Ligand SMILES: Nc1ncnc2c1ncn2[C@@H]1O[C@H](COP(=O)(O)OP(=O)(O)O)[C@@H](O)[C@H]1O
Ligand code: SF4
């Protein structure tokens with residue numbers, strides 16, 4: 001059974017001139033312990049998807065359709081207090097800036113112990129011991145002393161390690177990590193991603209890892225969802241999506257990963273830009289940029305359909321889809 005199912009999710013922002021639809025019919029699942037990457041250009045809808053799952057969509061943004069189901073329980077329509085309990089206990093969150101998750105006025109130990117106390121039946125001494133253990137597991141040196149330090153006494157990378165410890169403090173089943181290394185020094189980004197991967201795998205926690213970096217996806221994830229203009233363009237096992245992309249947009253993203261084997265960086269870009277939400281073209285949203293667009297692409301919108309070993313929202317695979325049906 002899936003741990004998490006996102007079914008036909010629609011997110012809208014009402015404004016004076018009408019309604020902007022930012023996520024349009026997004027569906028995917030995450031299995032227990034799986035690392036799902038979510039990739040796509042800035043503005044594709046990655047963060048809104050994550051925010052919907054953790055119940056932190058900022059008003060006036062709202063879930064206008066579909067459902068989010070965690071282990072059989074619908075969680076997108078829960079009262080705030082109940083959702084706050086699920087967030088923390090069952091779903092942990094990691095954001096780009098570690099200071100979003102840490103309170104500058106409390107030591108990291110106070111924050112860890114409070115989270116542990118809120119969610120787990122441990123006494124004060126046990127909670128502190130667990131907090132120290134978590135800091136050790138996330139690679140904080142001299143954790144017994146560092147636990148009594150304040151967030152500003154840590155470097156950016158160490159701070160993000162503390163945030164990972166905090167996200168895992170109540171043993172959640174799922175971590176939603178939104179660009180967790182984007183704000184960090186390039187030299188430590190890979191270490192933090194490796195830590196996140198190994199610590200979640202060892203605890204059996206699933207991860208939804210949002211990033212715009214296809215290289216990180218390749219090294220970290222089991223499956224990947226490629227988003228474009230508020231929809232999923234392609235989803236499948238990471239090696240299939242990378243080596244045999246079925247959607248022309250995915251193929252374009254792949255071509256922009258620096259080639260390890262050649263001296264020269266290949267930075268073939270896709271011409272043009274992703275459309276604004278109020279100017280999404282009819283048919284396939286990618287059609288103005290697509291080198292393979294044909295008549296049907298300009299009139300009919302493709303949904304995800306079987307495409308080789310992945311699923312892609314692209315009419316080039318309409319024949320595969322028929323065979324699979
Ligand atoms: N508060 C908001 N009000 C109106 N539109 C928004 C708001 N937040 C996000 N959006 C729209 O949703 C789109 C997707 O946003 P987001 O999920 O943050 O993209 P990503 O994380 O992939 O860069 C944005 O391009 C923007 O048009
Ligand atoms: S549906 Fe058409 S325009 Fe869209 S990606 Fe496929 S071939 Fe290109």
Ligand SMILES: [Mg+2]
Pocket residue numbers: 046047048
């Ligand atoms: Mg984002």
